Amino acid sequence: METIISSPSLGKPGFLSDLRALWAVVHREWTIFRRYPSWIIALLIWPLIFPMLYILTARALAGPDGSGLAIFMKTTGASDFIGYIVIGTTVWMWQNIVLWDVGFSLRNEQMRGTLESNWLSPTWRFSYLLGHTGPQLVSMLMFITITALEFGLLFHVRLHGSVWMILLTMLAAIPSIYGLGFAFASLVITVKEANAFVFLIRGLVMIFCGITFPISILPGWMQSIAKWLPQSYLIHGMRAAAFSNAGITELLPDLMPLLAFGTFWLVVGYFTFLWMERRARRTGAIGQY
Amino acid sequence: MEITSLSQPSLRTQLRALYVIALKDWKVFWRYPLNAASNIFQPIIWITPVYFMGKAFSTNGSALGFAAFSGTGDYMSFILLGTVLTNFILTVFWGMGYALKNDMDAGVLESNWLAPVSRLLILVGRTLTSLLTTAITSLIMLVIAGALFGFRPTGNTFAALLTSLPMLVGLYGFGFAFAGLVLLMREANTLVDVSSFLVQGLSGTNFPVQSLPTWLIPVALALPLTYGLDAVRGWLLQTRTILPLNVEIVLIIIFMFLMLWIGTWTFYRVERHVRTLGTLGQH
Numbered sequence: 001m002e003t004i005i006s007s008p009s010l011g012k013p014g015f016l017s018d019l020r021a022l023w024a025v026v027h028r029e030w031t032i033f034r035r036y037p038s039w040i041i042a043l044l045i046w047p048l049i050f051p052m053l054y055i056l057t058a059r060a061l062a063g064p065d066g067s068g069l070a071i072f073m074k075t076t077g078a079s080d081f082i083g084y085i086v087i088g089t090t091v092w093m094w095q096n097i098v099l100w101d102v103g104f105s106l107r108n109e110q111m112r113g114t115l116e117s118n119w120l121s122p123t124w125r126f127s128y129l130l131g132h133t134g135p136q137l138v139s140m141l142m143f144i145t146i147t148a149l150e151f152g153l154l155f156h157v158r159l160h161g162s163v164w165m166i167l168l169t170m171l172a173a174i175p176s177i178y179g180l181g182f183a184f185a186s187l188v189i190t191v192k193e194a195n196a197f198v199f200l201i202r203g204l205v206m207i208f209c210g211i212t213f214p215i216s217i218l219p220g221w222m223q224s225i226a227k228w229l230p231q232s233y234l235i236h237g238m239r240a241a242a243f244s245n246a247g248i249t250e251l252l253p254d255l256m257p258l259l260a261f262g263t264f265w266l267v268v269g270y271f272t273f274l275w276m277e278r279r280a281r282r283t284g285a286i287g288q289y
Numbered sequence: 290m291e292i293t294s295l296s297q298p299s300l301r302t303q304l305r306a307l308y309v310i311a312l313k314d315w316k317v318f319w320r321y322p323l324n325a326a327s328n329i330f331q332p333i334i335w336i337t338p339v340y341f342m343g344k345a346f347s348t349n350g351s352a353l354g355f356a357a358f359s360g361t362g363d364y365m366s367f368i369l370l371g372t373v374l375t376n377f378i379l380t381v382f383w384g385m386g387y388a389l390k391n392d393m394d395a396g397v398l399e400s401n402w403l404a405p406v407s408r409l410l411i412l413v414g415r416t417l418t419s420l421l422t423t424a425i426t427s428l429i430m431l432v433i434a435g436a437l438f439g440f441r442p443t444g445n446t447f448a449a450l451l452t453s454l455p456m457l458v459g460l461y462g463f464g465f466a467f468a469g470l471v472l473l474m475r476e477a478n479t480l481v482d483v484s485s486f487l488v489q490g491l492s493g494t495n496f497p498v499q500s501l502p503t504w505l506i507p508v509a510l511a512l513p514l515t516y517g518l519d520a521v522r523g524w525l526l527q528t529r530t531i532l533p534l535n536v537e538i539v540l541i542i543i544f545m546f547l548m549l550w551i552g553t554w555t556f557y558r559v560e561r562h563v564r565t566l567g568t569l570g571q572h
Contacts, residue, residue, distance in 0.1 A: 045483055053490050057339055060496035061346035061364065063354020068346040075345040196323045203334040213341040 013122050021123035025131025033135050043139075047147035048154075051089040054212050055082055076214045079243055083157040087238045088211030090147050091231055094140060095177055096202045102181035103198065105132040106189045115189075116286050125277055126270065129185055133178055144170075165241035165251060169234060172255045175262025176230040182269025186276035189286075205231045230261035296405035306406045310414030318422050328426040332372045333434050339368055339495060340438050359497040359522075360529030365438040370525060371494040372434075373427045374453065374518055378489075380419040381460040383481055386471040388415035393471075399569050408560060409553065412468055413461065442525045449524035452538060455545040456517030462548030469559030472569070493518050498531065513544035 033039070058081055062069040069081060078084040106128065109115040118128060151157040159166075184201070188194040205211070208222055209231040215223055226232045237254030240246035248255075280286040296302075318324065343352055343364050356362035389412075392398040401411060431440060467481075474480070491505065492498070492514035501509055509515050510531070520537040523530040530537060563569050 041483075049483065049486050049490070053486070053495060054338065054342065056490065056501060057368075057495045058342060058346070059502075060358055060500035061343055061352055061355050063357040064500075065357070066354075068352065068354030071348055072346045196327055199327055199331060199334070203330070206334055207337045210341075212338040213345045217341055217344050 013124070017122075018124040018127060021121075022127040022131050025127055026134040029132050029135040030138075033139065039139070043143060043146055044150075046093070047090070047143060048150050050093060051082075051086045051147075051151075054085050054089060058085060058212070075217065077244075078239070079160065080157055082151065082155050083243055084239060085212050086147065086151050086157065087242060088209070088235050090144060091209070091235050091238065092202065092205050092211050094144070095180075095205055095231060096198075097140065097143070098136065098177055098181040099184055099198045099201060101136050102129070102132055102178060103184035103188055103194075105129060106185050107194075110189060110286070119280075119286055126273055129182055129273060133181075137174070137178075160243050161241045161245040162247075165246060165248070166238055168248070169237040169241050169251060169254065169258070172237075172258040172262065173230060173234040176258060176265045177234075179262060179265025179267075179269040183265065183272040186269075186272040190276055190279065204229065208232065209235055211235065230258055230265075233257045233261075298405050303406060303410055306404070307410060307414045307417065310411065311417040314415065314418035315421075318418060325422070325426060328376075328422070329430045329433065332376065332430055333437070336365075336368055336372060336434070336438075336495075340365060355497075358500045361526050363439070363441055363526065366440050366442065366526055367497075367522065367528065368495050369431065369434055369438070369440050370442075370522055371518060373431060374521060375489055375494045376423050376427045376430075377420070377453075377457060378460060378514060379485065380423045381416055381457055381464050382488075383464070383467065383485060384416050384419050385412040385464040386467040386481070388412070389468050389471050402569060409465065409556070412465060412556075416461075416464070444523075444525045444527045446525060449521045452520045452524060452541065453517065455538075455541050456514070456521075459513060459541065459545035459548040462545075462550070462552030465549075465552035465556040469556040472563045473559050488512060488514065491515075497528070513541065513548065516540050516544075 058072070062072070062081075072081055073079070076084060106115060109118065109128070119125065180201070184194075184197070187197065191197075204225075208218070208226040209215070209229055210218070210226065215226045215232060215236070218226065233254040237246075237251050237258070240254070241251060244250075343355070344350075346352055346354060352362045352364050355364045355367075359367060361367060389398065392401060402408070404411075434440065470480075491501070491509045492512045493509065498506065498509040498515055498519075516531070516537045519528075519530050519532075520534055520541065522528045523534050523537070532540070
């Protein structure tokens, strides 16, 4: 006689329980974030010293009488070379931090040995990744605010545009920046040691997206590559919104590609995660490191 | 009861220890070939924005503003040379401290410390392979970056190499002191990252220090590295130096002895303190 033992799961997954799981991950990440206050020092220092290296180089290139600066202003159309550089370097830092934070979130959990047990809980697994994004966004907003305050107070960088337009451009860029982070997180969990990939992606942004120069100065083939990187549009849009008083109409050529890239990267990020999840279950490699 | 050690340290055994440490590091380095590729391409990636930014400051390919500060309009040769020297500086400056931190994390520091080998020798040994690999990767980087951006040294290479020697030896002194700090603090990553960035920036890796804001120039002039970088560039690129070349060389030699003395003294004091506390194996 065959006996069938039915063992129904005690978990009752539903929309509300998914939301609760997401909130639990957000809460945990926020607690960890506040537990190590040394980030305050980094938050105050990095926004200042990274752009400084390029700003001081720009000062040297300008010459003692500032004659080179006039050429730079003419080439770039910028009214403030410090602000011009700060926007480019801040976007680079944003993408860099997201790659390390969101990109390595699952990997860090794997290293702590908690990923496999979390994976077994009857929750929406994407919430592990999504939940990590919330506190990261808050810390990034603090980072950008501190950058603006420091350069405004210490270097007298002044806006000649609307703060709302800058925020709108940043908002349009969030899906592409974090979508890339999601895709990257799944890749990292698969290949484990992926520092070289971070160097590659942030290197692409550094070379092609015009963090300290206008893209028009690049050779044709490099400009073609720059068009495929959302960060190029983000830097251009933020500069236009901050220093050229660009309105929504002028920003549309940057906002539309940003939204298109955002949709693309979110879809890629989500499906890469699903692929990784299936692969992890098949190979049983989720707990290995 | 008299306790006699079985070890018989001599110059030969010390040299053998040095060789073994270097060989171990050599094997570890080539075990991760992606790191070697990263060492070559990272500096190129970092200076590419400067190359294009320089173009935005130039008329007909000539950076006249930069030339007015440094005496050369060839800003890419200036920066490339600074990048190569920085690679070596980082190797000696921070390499020993990082090596100690790695040993601490791997749990082998305490056992290494028990070996009948001079502790400073262990530290120096950890830099030998890095110096060789830095020389290899920097040379490849220079060839690639030279082809991409142009590298045109016009001066005396031998004199430049000779000038960089006391600078590197002096940096060992700083490295010893920093290694002591790592023993004490155990986690000094933020401190290292920030101070490394500041020292690199203010000693003129990417630009002549004369172009710094007036209030930062005294800070730059207080750093021994500033004179090392300036003198090497003076020899190799015939740039305008801050002080006459012979004065800069004398300063570098004085700094070399001073830094070695301070570094060794600091390291031994901290090391004794840590041994007394018994925290050597903790991390």
